[in-house]
Amino acid sequence: LAKTTQPISMDSYEGQEVNITCSHNNIATNDYITWYQQFPSQGPRFIIQGYKTKVTNEVASLFIPADRKSSTLSLPRVSLSDTAVYYCLVAPWGGSSASKIIFGSGTRLSIRP
Amino acid sequence: DSGVTQTPKHLITATGQRVTLRCSPRSGDLSVYWYQQSLDQGLQFLIQYYNGEERAKGNILERFSAQQFPDLHSELNLSSLELGDSALYFCASGSGVETQYFGPGTRLLVL
Numbered sequence: 079l080a081k082t083t084q085p086i087s088m089d090s091y092e093g094q095e096v097n098i099t100c101s102h103n104n105i106a107t108n109d110y111i112t113w114y115q116q117f118p119s120q121g122p123r124f125i126i127q128g129y130k131t132k133v134t135n136e137v138a139s140l141f142i143p144a145d146r147k148s149s150t151l152s153l154p155r156v157s158l159s160d161t162a163v164y165y166c167l168v169a170p171w172g173g174s175s176a177s178k179i180i181f182g183s184g185t186r187l188s189i190r191p
Numbered sequence: 192d193s194g195v196t197q198t199p200k201h202l203i204t205a206t207g208q209r210v211t212l213r214c215s216p217r218s219g220d221l222s223v224y225w226y227q228q229s230l231d232q233g234l235q236f237l238i239q240y241y242n243g244e245e246r247a248k249g250n251i252l253e254r255f256s257a258q259q260f261p262d263l264h265s266e267l268n269l270s271s272l273e274l275g276d277s278a279l280y281f282c283a284s285g286s287g288v289e290t291q292y293f294g295p296g297t298r299l300l301v302l
Contacts, residue, residue, distance in 0.1 A: 112290060121193065121281045121293025122234070165234070179224070179236040179249060 082166045087186040096153045098185050100166030103147050111142060111149045114165040116184070122165060126151065153187075161189045194218065195294035197282050203300045209270040212297045216263055216284030222246070223265040224291060225257055229278035240265055272301045 083101040090096045102111070110129050114122035126133060128140040128149070139152040153160055163184040194217035204210055216223050225237040227250075236249035240259035251257075254272075259265040269276060277300050283291040 116234075119279065119296070119298070121195075121283070121296050122291075123193070124290055124292065127290060179247075181234040181236070183233050 081180060082168055082182045084164075084166055084182060084185045086183065087188070089188045089190065090156055091190050092157055093155050096156050096160070096187065096189075098151045098153075098164055098166075098187065099148055100151070101148045102166070102168045105146050105168055106170065108170045109146075109168045110170070111140065111146075112167045112169065113138070113140065113149075113151045114167065114181075116163045116165065122181075125164075156187075156189050158189050158191065160187065162187060193292040193294060195282060195284050195292050197280075197294035197297050199297060200295065201298050201300075203302065204272060205302055206272055206274060208272050208301075209268065210272065210299065212267040212269070212280050212282075212299075214265045214267070214282030214284075214294060216265070216282075217292055220284035220286055220292070221263065222285055223259055223263070224283040224285070225251075225265070225267050226281040226283065226293075227278050228281060228296075229275075234281075237267070269299070274301050277301045 112127040113125045115125050116122040126138050126140045128142050130142050133140045141150045163186050165181045165184040196215045198213045221242045223240045226234050228234045237251040238257050239247040243259050254270050257267045279296045279298050281293050281296045283293045285291040
């Protein structure tokens, strides 16, 4: 599975748009990109997933350039409750084998009033 | 609520002991994944079961084992416990690796 690299931490303020970028230089053709959010002492929660270009849901947007070597999670108008750790995960679609799942260290996002 | 349940929520035990963690996946999910999360090592994949069979192994110690039963619930057995085994243990289920639904976790404290 492709290894991912994310910033260790980011700070922002309420109402701002936050963009977190993940690098995955050796992403494979059949890999999808998935982002998870984790609050302290809770399990990670699925946020968004994509393969290429742009995906948007009620929570976030995911931008993936043509070469797919990186992806950017965009959180519009963040609030204090968006303070969490965000993980980028790259894995093949529909695979039933988890060979070596690597969540990485994630990005610790802190939102201030 | 992810639909994945884990019991117990908290577990305190002593070194050398053995414990069993239980997980019930979301209805319809055939895969169960186990993870360990400690302060210094982040989220580490341990093992995956798919429809009762072991499908993939990650960084799981030989002292740890797991199984998935015909009703698809899974148990993670941790034996000869050491202080360093203190961590949050998460179970996740899903239909594929790319999307997993995590349970609330079991916090294990080994004294």
